[in-house]
Amino acid sequence: DGAPSPMMPNEARLRNLTYSAPLYVDITKTIVKEGDDPIVTQHQKTFIGKIPIMLRSTYCLLSGLTDRDLTELNECPLDPGGYFIINGSEKVLIAQEKMATNTVYVFSMKDGKYAYKSEIRSCLEHSSRPTSTLWVNMMARGGQAIKKAAIGQRIIAILPYIKQEIPIMIVFRALGFVADRDILEHIIYDFEDPEMMEMVKPSLDEAFVIQEQNVALNFIGARGARPGVTKEKRIKYAREIL
Incomplete structure (x- = not known):
């Protein structure tokens, strides 16, 4: 029917896409001019871009699914998640240690x-x-x-x-x-x-x-x-x- 449907992680892998979600924010713009009252403008749910979703996180579509549902979506029930899909490739965040400054x-x-x-x-x-x-x-x-x-x-x-x-x-x-x-x-x-x-x-x-x-x-x-x-x-x- 032409309506958009959510993209599952495995589809992002197969089509070399990024598994992400749109990010909307509420913006308050205040213009202050000398001698005038401040002008406040509200912008609700302004789209600022897309942000990758970590697999099995709260916002992931796989969160809370049963093993049977995961298998039907071509996902391994034993996959713990914790990574991202960027342009079809699985990416992880590497922790780095760095000495603190001014210490x-x-x-x-x-x-x-x-x-x-x-x-x-x-x-x-x-x-x-x-x-x-x-x-x-x-x-x-x-x-x-x-x-x-x-x-x-x-x-x-x-x-x-x-x-x-x-x-x-x-x-x-x-x-x-x-x-x-x-x-x-x-x-x-x-x-x-x-x-x-x-x-x-x-x-x-x-x-x-x-x-x-x-x-x-x-x-x-x-x-x-x-x-x-x-x-x-x-x-x-x-x-x-x-």
Whole structure:
């Protein structure tokens, strides 16, 4: 009689079609102009497209059918569903694990020159800018980078677009924390803790020669910017990274 009939999943498989359903939404449009009352327009059941239906889900035509009915529709009663039919092919959603952004992860390393590695993927919310990854690592005791015996290990940072490791204290000075005490207040909870103080001593000694913010910024920028650029451009480049 020309009336549309619902398409069953097996028909979508045989005809290379997508097993889907139309999606309708109610839309409220509000136009606000200065000095005028808001104009509100309602649009009921507006068609915005089709959405694939997961087999055996609540909205699937196979939901609630008996084994006999499924067999008559050329469906296997033992098929658990949970997939989609796209252009005649069965598709599944693959779960993926991804580290959360703006969260610090610390890893204990068994081998290599690092004893501990920490990583944070920084991301601006509601922004299309890509994530920026920062690593802060503690050198392993007796590693290749330690040339003399010392209590504690050096702490270094690996910044985006910077080719070399940067001592963590230089990063702090580039951020504006120049005095040693200002830096330690952001790292150590208790200044009376001798173990913590000895832990950061090698990092303080390493960055002793740099005691100004612009010098620290130039130190970082020189290891990322193109050779031959001016000091001002190197400092600007480092500021943009930080």
